[in-house]
Each structure stands twice: as C-alpha cells, then as structure tokens.
Amino acid sequence: MALSRLSLRSNPFLKPSTTSIRRHVSTDTTPITIETAVPFESHLCDAPSRSVVTSSSEILSFFRDMARMRRTEIAADSLYKAKMIRGFCHLYDGQEALAVGMEAAITKKDAIITSYRDHCTFLGRGGELVEAFSELMGRKRGCSNGKGGSMHFYKKDACFYGGHGIVGAQIPLGCGLAFAQKYSKEEFVTFALYGDGAANQGQLFEALNIAALWDLPAILVCENNHYGMGTATWRSAKSPAYFKRGDYVPGLKVDGMDALAVKQACKFAKEHALKNGPIVLEMDTYRYHGHSMSDPGSTYRTRDEVSGVRQVRDPIERVRKLLLSYDIATEKELKDMEKEVRKEVDDAVAQAKESPVPEPSELFTNMYVKDCGVESFGADRKELKVTLT
Amino acid sequence: MAARIHGGAGAGAATALSTFNPKKLVAPPSRTNLPARNSKRYIVSAAAGSDGSKKSLLRVRHSQKLIANAAVATKAEESSAPTGTGHELLLFEALQEGLEEEMDRDPHVCVMGEDVGHYGGSYKVTKGLADKFGDLRVLDTPICENAFTGMGIGAAMTGLRPVIEGMNMGFLLLAFNQISNNCGMLHYTSGGQFTIPVVIRGPGGVGRQLGAEHSQRLESYFQSIPGIQMVACSTPYNAKGLMKAAIRSENPVILFEHVLLYNLKEKIPDEEYICNLEEAEMVRPGEHITILTYSRMRYHVMQAAKTLVNKGYDPEVIDIRSLKPFDLHTIGNSVKKTHRVLIVEECMRTGGIGASLTAAINENFHDYLDAPVMCLSSQDVPTPYAGTLEEWTVVQPAQIVTAVEQLCQ
Numbered sequence: 001m002a003l004s005r006l007s008l009r010s011n012p013f014l015k016p017s018t019t020s021i022r023r024h025v026s027t028d029t030t031p032i033t034i035e036t037a038v039p040f041e042s043h044l045c046d047a048p049s050r051s052v053v054t055s056s057s058e059i060l061s062f063f064r065d066m067a068r069m070r071r072t073e074i075a076a077d078s079l080y081k082a083k084m085i086r087g088f089c090h091l092y093d094g095q096e097a098l099a100v101g102m103e104a105a106i107t108k109k110d111a112i113i114t115s116y117r118d119h120c121t122f123l124g125r126g127g128e129l130v131e132a133f134s135e136l137m138g139r140k141r142g143c144s145n146g147k148g149g150s151m152h153f154y155k156k157d158a159c160f161y162g163g164h165g166i167v168g169a170q171i172p173l174g175c176g177l178a179f180a181q182k183y184s185k186e187e188f189v190t191f192a193l194y195g196d197g198a199a200n201q202g203q204l205f206e207a208l209n210i211a212a213l214w215d216l217p218a219i220l221v222c223e224n225n226h227y228g229m230g231t232a233t234w235r236s237a238k239s240p241a242y243f244k245r246g247d248y249v250p251g252l253k254v255d256g257m258d259a260l261a262v263k264q265a266c267k268f269a270k271e272h273a274l275k276n277g278p279i280v281l282e283m284d285t286y287r288y289h290g291h292s293m294s295d296p297g298s299t300y301r302t303r304d305e306v307s308g309v310r311q312v313r314d315p316i317e318r319v320r321k322l323l324l325s326y327d328i329a330t331e332k333e334l335k336d337m338e339k340e341v342r343k344e345v346d347d348a349v350a351q352a353k354e355s356p357v358p359e360p361s362e363l364f365t366n367m368y369v370k371d372c373g374v375e376s377f378g379a380d381r382k383e384l385k386v387t388l389t
Numbered sequence: 390m391a392a393r394i395h396g397g398a399g400a401g402a403a404t405a406l407s408t409f410n411p412k413k414l415v416a417p418p419s420r421t422n423l424p425a426r427n428s429k430r431y432i433v434s435a436a437a438g439s440d441g442s443k444k445s446l447l448r449v450r451h452s453q454k455l456i457a458n459a460a461v462a463t464k465a466e467e468s469s470a471p472t473g474t475g476h477e478l479l480l481f482e483a484l485q486e487g488l489e490e491e492m493d494r495d496p497h498v499c500v501m502g503e504d505v506g507h508y509g510g511s512y513k514v515t516k517g518l519a520d521k522f523g524d525l526r527v528l529d530t531p532i533c534e535n536a537f538t539g540m541g542i543g544a545a546m547t548g549l550r551p552v553i554e555g556m557n558m559g560f561l562l563l564a565f566n567q568i569s570n571n572c573g574m575l576h577y578t579s580g581g582q583f584t585i586p587v588v589i590r591g592p593g594g595v596g597r598q599l600g601a602e603h604s605q606r607l608e609s610y611f612q613s614i615p616g617i618q619m620v621a622c623s624t625p626y627n628a629k630g631l632m633k634a635a636i637r638s639e640n641p642v643i644l645f646e647h648v649l650l651y652n653l654k655e656k657i658p659d660e661e662y663i664c665n666l667e668e669a670e671m672v673r674p675g676e677h678i679t680i681l682t683y684s685r686m687r688y689h690v691m692q693a694a695k696t697l698v699n700k701g702y703d704p705e706v707i708d709i710r711s712l713k714p715f716d717l718h719t720i721g722n723s724v725k726k727t728h729r730v731l732i733v734e735e736c737m738r739t740g741g742i743g744a745s746l747t748a749a750i751n752e753n754f755h756d757y758l759d760a761p762v763m764c765l766s767s768q769d770v771p772t773p774y775a776g777t778l779e780e781w782t783v784v785q786p787a788q789i790v791t792a793v794e795q796l797c798q
Contacts, residue, residue: 111544145580152578161546162579166570172536173571176543183499183525183549206536213531366581367616369639 009265018120029055032326038255039262040265043243045250045279048268052260056328058104062259063319065103066096067338069120070316071131071345073289076119076136079291079349088165089150093118093256095379098223098283099124101262102191106270111181113174114150114162115194117287119224121193125160127153127362129348134355141355145362159188168194168201175207178218178278189217189273191266199242208278211250213275219269220246220288222282224257229291230300243282250276256283257313286313401588418588425452434492437751474657481651483625486513487632488552490661492522495550498636501528501537502554502591504768511556512592538564538589542571542641545585550636558593558645590644590711594685594735595783598648601771604779608645608712609741619712620666621645621684625655627710630664638666645712647685669716675705677797678729681720681746683709686784693789702793712742720746721754729757729796733784738766765789 006344014277024310040047073093079085092099099120101110103222114121127143131325135142136150143154144163151165161177166172181188199222222242226233232242243251252273254265265281272279286309290297297306323329329337409697440452478486492498504511506519506529516731519527530537534555541551555561568589576584595604608619618640622628628646635642668744672687682690687708694704709716730750734743743764750762765784772782 048757092473095501111547143580144578144582147580148578150774151497154582156579156582158484162573162575167568169539169566172539172544172567173546175536176545179540180544180549184547202531203535203539206533207540208530208539209531210533210536214528224789331716339489366577368618369576 001168010285020215021338028057028328031055032059034260034322036255036258036261036264038258038261040261041243041253042245043241043251043280045252045272046250047252052265052374053265054104054238054251054260056323056326059260059319059322059326059328062100062104063316063323063334064082064095064337064341065100065124066259066316066319067341068129068344069093069096069099069145071338071342072119072123072132074347075133075345077137077289079133084353085150085293086114086138086147087295089136090117090291091293092287094119094309094314095225095275095285096120097225097259097262097318098285101259102221102266104259104263105266106189106191106324108158109186110188110270111161111174111177111190112158112193113170113190114163115167115170115195115198116163117154117195118151118163120152122155122160122163124128125155125158126158126321127155128156129345129354130351134179134351137352138353138357139257140358141352142363145366146358147366156158161266168203170194171198171201171204172207173190174220175211175216175218177275178211178216179214182216182296187274189219189270191219191269192223193221193223194222195228196222196233196240196242196315197224197231197236199224199245200237202326204304208246208280211278212246217273218278219273220249220278220280224282224287225287227287227291227300229295241282243280246280247276247277250278251280251282253282253284256285256319257315259319404554413438414702420626425676427661453781460691462509477654478625480625480646480653480655481512481649483516483629483655483657484622484632484646485516485518485778487629488515488636489518489521491633491636492518492526495549495636497551498550499526500552500554501530501541503532504557505529505554508668510554511707512646512648514646514651515554516642517766521706534560534563535567536576537573539567539588539638542575542585543585545587545641546575546583549614550586552588552590552636555589555591556649557603557605558607559602561591561607561653562605562610564571565610568611568617568641568643569614573614576640577616583686584639585641586636588632588638588647588729589641590632590635590646592646592648592650592651594645594647595767595772595779598774598779599648599772602776604772606736606741606767608643609736609744611676612713612742615686617641617643619643619645620710621709622645623650623684623687623708625653626657627664627670627708629657630662631666631710633661634663634666635654637663644667645684649685650688653793664710667711667714667716669719670708670710671708671719671794672708673704675703675727677703677727678705678731678793679720679723679727680704680731680733680789680793681709682706682733684735685740686735689786690733690789693786693793696786696790697793699778700790700794704793711747715746715749717749717753720750724750724754725757728757730758730762731789731796732762733789734764735783736766737769738764739769741766763792763796765792 016177031053033053036050070093103124131143133146138146140146145283153163171192173193174190178190194230224242252265255261269279269281288306320334338384396659458769488555490600500515503514506527509516538553545550572585575585622631635644646722680690690706697704707723732743736742743766747762747764768782773779
C-alpha cells in the first residue's frame, strides 16, 4: 500500500525530475528497525517490543502523507476564515501520526470509525483531496454529495464508516462493525476512535462490556489530546489513565505523536483482537488548533504549551529528523516534497471551488432506499415536491 | 416461494384481487398528486348502496376470526369464508413465524435484544429461535439499549439485517440518539453510501396497570425522525406480513406492537405473504364517516362500530398501519367519499400521530370535509396505576360512539 502510493511516477502532480537519483528511496523496502522513543505502558497484557520494523519507503510515505494532511487542515482553516466552509470544522493538525501509523498497520478491509475530527482519517483511508474539500464547501463533488459536511465523511469501499457528530455515539456503531466482522467470519478488525472527552460516555462502557462478552474484534482507540473542547482531562476524568478504564479489557498506552509507535501498537492490537477480543489503545497526542474553528484554543491553555509541543513532539518534524539521520532523504528533497504536497492541496482546493452546489432535487434524494413511493414536500408545500424513492 | 403482496385485507388462498379504480369513487381534480399506485389493491365493493344500514354488505374478503379475550373485547367478524386452508395462531406466534421465515431465508438476519435468546423473549416472540439458529444470530444483550441499538445500526452499515428488540418500547428512549442520529440519518449524510436495513420492534402502548413508565407510546416521539419508516401491527395477519416486509426493506423500520394484542387469535394463510409497509388497511367500508385508527384502538373502534351500526350509522374504519409515511391515498379516497373524519388513537393529544394526521388531512383534503377533523387521543398524563384512572386515560368505545354522533349531525 505504501509502495504504490509512493511511486512518484504515477502521481500526476509530480514532475519526474524530483525523483531522487542517488538512491531508490521511493521503492526501497529493506527493513530498518527503529526504537520508539517512549516505552509502551500496558494494562493486563504484555506490551509489544519497542523495536519497530519499517523501511525507508514507508517512512517517506509517512512524511508525505502527514505533510498532505497538515496542509489540508491548514487550507481548511483559511477556507473557514474566508467563510467558504461553514458550521463546524474540527481540525486534526498535530494528530496526523495517528492516522498514518494506523493505516500502515492494517488493510483497507479493516474498518475504521471515528468522531467528527475525521478529515485526515478520511484521507488516510484513501479519500481524495478534492472530495474532501468539496464536501467541506458543500459541493456536489463531495464524498457525501455535499449533504454531510465536515463531520460526515465516509468511504464505504475503504471501510471508513465516518464521521459522527455526537460524541461517543460511534463507539457502539464500531462494536456493531466488529460484530458484523465476526459474524461473517472474515479475519478483519474494527478500530473505533474516540476522544478523551468521549471516554466518559456511558455507551463506551456498555459497548466495551458487550465486546468483551462476545469476543468481538474491536479495538477502541482513545485519541487523548488532553482537552475535551475547553476542559482538560484532569478536570473531567477522575482516572485519566484511559487505557486502564477498560478494567477487564487489556489496554496499551502509546505515544501518539510517533507514527512508528502507533504502527507498532495497531499491529499488536490487531493480532490481539483477532485472538483475544477487544483491547483499548490510548494514544497520547495533541491538537494545535482549538477544538473547532470557533474555539481559539488559547483560553484554556497557554500559547507556550502549544508551541512547546510543536517544537518537541511535532510528528512531521520527528519523521523529518528520522529521514535525515538515516540518510534516506536530503533537506532539499523533503522541502521539495512539501512544496509538491502544497501544490497538490492548492489544486484540489481550486478544483473543489469549481464544483457546483447540489441541485434542489438533491434535498430529497437518499432519504429512503427505494420502494417507498410517497411524496415529500419542501417548506412551502407547493414549489418543491418530490416522490421519495 | 413467491411472496404475494396482499393489499391490506386478510385473504384466503386464491382470491382474485379486483383492481381498485380510484376514479370510480372520486371524481375530483386531485389537489395533490397522490402517487400512482399499481397492483396492490383492496377488495372493496365500490358499488355500495346509499341506504343507511349495511350490516350485510361486508364484502371485504376478510378471514378475521377474532376470539374474544379479557384484554380486547371483540366479536367474530365473518364474511366470505377463506378458500385456502390456513392455520390459526396467536399474534406473537405470527410474529415469530414471520421472523423465523426471514431468518431461514436470509442468513444476514439476526436478532438482538434483552432475553431474546435463551429466555425465549419476554413476550415469546423469539421463542425457540436461539435453539434453532444459535447464539450468534439470536443475541442476548446486556441491559444497554443505547449500545446494542448502536451496535445493530453499525452492523447494518456493513450489510447485516439486525432485528433489534426493545423489551418494552419505552426503553428505547435510551437509544433515542442512536435511532435519530445514526439510524435515521446515515443514509442521507453519507450521500447514499450506507443503508441501514434494521428493524426496531417492541411492545408499547397502555397495558393493564403496568405503570406510567411501562405504558409509553413512542410513535409520537419517533415520528419526526427523517429517514425512518414506522408501522403498527394489529392483527396476526398483518403482524406477520409487516414483520417480513420490514425485514426485507432496505430502510430502517420501527415496528410497533401492543402489549395487549399478543394473544389475539386469527387464521392466516399457509403460503408466504408480506404486507405493504406503506399501505393502510380497510377494516370496514362505509359511507357516513371515516374512522382512522391503528393498533389496539382498532378494536375499540370496531366495538363502537357495532353500536353505531345498530344506531343506523355506517362508519368506514381504516387501520392506518403505516404511521410514517401516512397512506394518504387510501385516507384521501375515504375522505372524499364520506366527508367526515374521526381519528382514534392511543397516543397523547399533544404531538401525537393523530395531531400529525389531522394536519395532513386538513392540508390535503380540506375541500372534501364537511366537518372539522376530530381526534380522540389519550389524555396528556402519565398513565396512572389505578385501574379506573387508567381506563379514563385511553379512548373507550362509548366516547367513540358519542364522537361519531356529534360529527354526523
């Protein structure tokens, strides 16, 4: 997966001359073993080894994908301020390592379901940039035909189940996905992502109980970015050790800003879930933006804290340092890659801006699935009228 | 086994369905574009005479033999005998039969709910299914409505067809978020990518002194949720038919059963059949007034109808069955014929199904009404425990008779 994505020649946005001449880094898959900086903490299970097997092409793909995600979120920020994106817009910058690390450990047949902070997860599942931006701007070309918005990205063919606005409601859905996987006897797992805020929802514990009782291949991933909107974890949780909250369910705490650690943990979790049932992963991560675009993000935390994390723990910088220290790429090559990604994103935004808004008749499509030939009316009961199919 | 779709009325084996020609009854320029219907028709005698008493003109091919029991006082209603053999069973057995047939037919159908498996279901609707289909297809869940409803919806997103049982409909209030936001909306917000073919079912309604929390009528709360369909069964025949249709439907369907109707006995056909989810059932055709009802109130209405017939009235009784969307086609044609409407329901007056139906009839058929639409509903109170008080919260046949007399003046 990482390989095909990385083949620079197939990417229409790139000029072939930027391919590295001295080493075939883009296709080099010789395994490299790297130790994660932070050890794993475990609960009721043995932690996986800190040595992660990867390859230069994989690390390079991490860099490119995270750079793409970062640029997407920043572009979304400016589009929101330009009022082209309305309503709610929850940005994921700072947490990119989670999305790429998870993708590296699983297949497209494993299911992922997450909350409203879903842009980058969607991209990680193979979503197209232009689809993402069109959906954000409410255009027809969007992944949900413009009818979902920022919080409702879905990609059925890649087993990405969204995109949910209500905090915590996706967790029972995720256990349902795992149940369906068990029912069909295919060896796939479900990753149900939620935040530190949602970790206090009752339905999480209800779903965990059922998942453990029925041995469902469900992996519950707590993206602990330490703030539930404006409330820090120490103010909302009596026990902020979210990986231990499963009680009888094993848990693992992972450095969520380290893509390789995330990859290792997800790989471990997948093996565990297929054999032993559910497991809780707590990803220690951080978001640079506020909770959403309407939250400046500075009333409940200091700017120093944010810039501190950015300097010390930024996921893209860590991968950049890795690439440089292992001599996989040069400064210039990485900068060029970032420039290409930026152009890719800008092109997608321009394309999305061109996309038309949905037709008025789209108001009533996809309400029901066929065999329901009844009528529905617009607000004035006369002008807009359609037979629901 | 080809399933036959019967338009509402119960039937024997080889009934010839005469095509219901709406133009015969109605000669108006239709103000609303009622959707064109095909095939599924009722057998209604269009050539009814104009005199008052029509006791014997029940030409509806009904094979509805209702055995009186303490819960619902009815009388056996017989017209033409069914030509097929059929078999007699109780309503909960009919539901079970429908469920079992669908589970046999499609391996994706599974059942989840509290005590549905080993216990056999608190109202025995799922009795024997766990032994037959195993624990993975008939799942005993812990008591967590929010979570297991969400689980059912998540499983449905991948293609499974769960039948989610609320032990009592009132408990599904805990799952309201999942039903409203996920079940109803996911098909729309994903741009059509996901379908949610779940069936959410359970007994509701006012029972025998069960107390306020266990006597809830949730159809009024759920009716606004866009994207779901709601049906209410009232006889063993339509219970089985609606259960099967709901399971086969690609849309999320909420099937409302009633605690007091589970022991109704009726003879239903041996061969496979399903009922149309969006159609209303013509219980008793008439000329003077249209009475719209559903679920348990159907029996109160039929009881009142006997009194009314004795007094010389000819009520047309329609069991609306489809609570969302309303079958405005059937209802509209009836209104055009009789010009008077009485709605009898068990929901509370405020914001109930009757309230929406009143609005819909007023909006669409105003020109055909000779009198204001009257709606008899339960009182806007929590259902009290005391038997006499409980009796006064729901509509009784005597009140229906009074209302009809009032409307028909």
